[in-house]
Amino acid sequence: MSGSIRAGVREHGASILVSGLSAAFGVVLIGAVNVLATAVRQSQGGELVQAPLTTVSAIFFIISLYVGAIVTSNTFSTVIAGRTRQIALLRLIGATARQQRRAVAAEGLRAGLVGALAGGAIGAALSLASVPLLVGSGVLPDLRYQALSPAMLAPVVVVVFTTWFASWRGSRRIVTVSPIEALGVATQQGGDALPRRGLRLFLALAVLVVGTAAMAFGVALPRMVPVDGPEAEIVMAAAIAVAFVGGLLSFSGVLMCARFFVPGLLGAAGRLLGRSAPARLAAANATRHPARSTRMTVGLVIGVTIVSGFQVAQTTFLDILRDALSAEPDFYAAFTDIETTLTSLITVFSILVGFSAVIAAVGLANNLSLSVVQRTRELGLLRALGFTRRQVRLMILAESTQITLTAVVIGLVLGIVYGWAAAQSLLGAIPGARLAPPALPVAYLVLVVVMAALLAAAAAIAPTRRAVRVSPVEALSAA
């Protein structure tokens, strides 16, 4: 029993952490909006601030939920891949696929509950503790703030259900596990074959096309409708909403299509790494185990897209604004010190985006290390047949380099597209704005690439060290 609990923490630790982070994030955002609204209401024009503030924090919370859901779904797929034998054995004894899937989803629900409750409590404590600190240090005026509110239960509940749903989504391979796989004759599952391939591709493309079209409409809307007075605000809000939902859909479509183009890109990246035995095996592993390699790549793609996308959005945003300022100086004369305000806003945004990036990073690290652990026997066989420890390490490193290269390229392209679309839909309606090309903050993007590479390498190295330390005999006898 204690063994299964330990295994549970090892397998679901990341899911608990991810749901905890999302819930804490949601609770802190609500606390921050409440406190800021109270503080701003005192100054003139404060009523205008609460609605946009709420919208912006809702958007950031939804993004972190979305990233968390994909990470959790991926983690569960990896956990299931490692449990194929056990699932097959239970199927052999007579458990139905449905029962098994429900049991796994129940694990997801428990992980979501534990994580979200703990995260929510931590978030509430942070909100409660930070208000007197901020007042004491003079950042906030001394007012009666409501640091806690019943609304804070909402993100906790939403996170629990999202985690539950993600674990259900991630465990869909259970349905295809055959009881025969328990008999030990099959070397490893053939579950890589994709059932209903054509239908999946069609669905994925449909989601991608519809989402991208909606996003394009959101970008174009401000230019199609003549803007004036109060109508401008409505057009702007509609543009943002349509572009945001379209963007999420479009990105989901890309992720659904990933399975069809990522393995090929990984193979191409693998060929760049040379012809040594470890590099060749690594390239073969990536292309011949498409499900596993796609999962790992997607985890990194999300992180890179979000971080680079927001940076591109902010830079483009500033470009458009400066453009508009110089085009219509009279209109903006009333707004003084607009750059300073924007800079501080952007700092806040960066922190908010960083949060989703942390969730993506947790998922990536966990996925890489789980999949190395699951390959103990394969690595043991290679060691028995004459692969040195160093060669095994090089092979895993080559695999993670391929994944990083591929994910960074995909993520940067997506980040530039979505970031630009976000900036256009946000500011396209303001007077004097022109259709600006996407701005590329090169230094920042290079930093993103370096961080992604370091993270992927670090996540793979520790479990690989552990994997090669066991003797080939032990590795081969591992279940």
Next chain:
Amino acid sequence: MRAWLGTRGGGATTSVAVVESVTKVFETEGDGVRALDSVSLEIPDHRFTAIMGPSGSGKSTLMHVMAGLDTVTEGRVLLGGVEVTRLDDTERTLFRRERVGFVFQAFNLVPTLDVAANIRLPYELRGRRPTAEQEMWIAELVTMLHLGDRLGHRPYELSGGQQQRVAIARALATRPSAVFADEPTGSLDSRTGREVLGILRSAVDEHGQAIVMVTHDPIAASYADNVIFMADGRVSARYGAMTADEISSLMVGPGTRA
């Protein structure tokens, strides 16, 4: 470090493996388990040797230390004239790559590689292409083991018997000093098992390959030229070729032997 490369077939020795008072203790929580207790034996070259014994008798551990897969606590092991017990982990790995072939009970093949790539894996691991002569040998093995129409298949697409044939082809591909087979028929039906044993037998008869097989199946052991019995970490008896019935009666108890 690579002094042992190319020393194959000196001709002077008739033993492919020499085990001298080897003890292997597995440290578990608290006390150790003595898997091998001062074992000494020789395995003849160009012969098919079976190591038999109940589970826990130390037969698999003996195979692992002879093949350079595991270290010993005490004693010496020579394989093909090389003192395996003096090599460090990397040297042992290179030694296995060049001089030892393996056939395990299950999980023999790299799941991400197809049949052709699995057979060539030992060459791939060396980072060298097979020479023209080696290519001919691989082609001969593929024909001999009826794998010609399976080369593009992945392991999970093969039956258990086909997987074992691929593993045997891989083990023989480098013409190693010795092939070690750990319960090679353990997860096969009896007909497929006999086929696999026949292949191993003919590798000895036709190509002079030394094979050491660990098994608890009397029928499998009856294909061997020599049968070594292990019990409680020691060699309890050794015999020449025997029928399955003779082996079975020996396994029931030493006293019942006719």
